[in-house]
Amino acid sequence: MSRPRLTRRGRIALTATAVLALATAVLVPVLTPDGGGDERRTTLVVPEGRRAGQIYRSVDEALRLPAGTTVKALATAKLPLPKGADGNPEGYLFPATYPVDASTTPAGLLAYMVSTAHQRFGAGQHGGSSATAKDTADAALHRTVTIASIVQAEAATAADMGKVARVVHNRLALGMPLQMDSTVNYALNRSTLDTSHHDTKTDSPYNTYAHKGLPPTPIGNPGDEAMNAARDPAPGDWLYFVTVRPGDTRFTATYAEQRENVAEFNRNRAAATDQG
Helix, strand or coil: CCCCCCCCCCCCECCHHHHHHHCCCCCCCCCCCCCCCCCCCEEEECCCCCCHHHHHHHHHHHCCCCCCHHHHHHHHHCCCCCHHHCCCCCCCCCCCEEEECCCCCHHHHHHHHHHHHHHHHCCCCCCCCCHHHHHHHHHHHHHHHHHHHHHHHHCCCHHHHHHHHHHHHHHHHHCCCCCCHHHHHHHCCCCCCCCCCCHHHCCCCCCCCCCCCCCCCCCCCCCHHHHHHHHCCCCCCCCEEEEEECCEEEEECCHHHHHHHHHHHHHHHHHHHHHC
């Protein structure tokens, strides 16, 4: 996803009033002389599922800064991340439309994205004041955000998110490897429908073919619907799914049915290639 796009999943429009209420130092409107005395302001759109590296580049572009400026700002940004994130904001840069102006800084904008994620995800509501309670809540949040990021990347439609989340939960409960192509793509810093046998041998903790359990961090930044699905997945015994054709994602509990569905997917792709 190289171009910002508006979708209906997890999108919120943040008004100037909301910005001032949450982060006055971050996005204070500034009047910039332009001959007419009008205020200059633009927006930065962060789509659901956008990876942190892509967001950093978008921030550089929106603020007209040299490439790599936002990445360098991470060292001093002091982002309010949960302990499990280990300083990595992946998953906590909430997808939204953010106003930016002449006063906006990379560190301030990233902090505002993380603060927005805390609000939307209900972070900090750990039901106790002890360090142990907070650590437990942080770990639970990090697990949920990681699952949500996979759901965001894997679900073909918003309607499928609850089912994809259930597949993730079911596989984790059974000790099965997740075998999600999206996590391999994250390890290889790409996005594709084609995952080869060689790809599944990639030496990375994000390779969920080779490693059981969740990857160490989220693989993108999920929106509200993916988070809701991760928290409350649809009921079902599914362990497999594949999008056979646009609008037709098949979920099944048996490997035999999955193989049939994958074969149909491959036939459809081959036919599309021949026609193209």
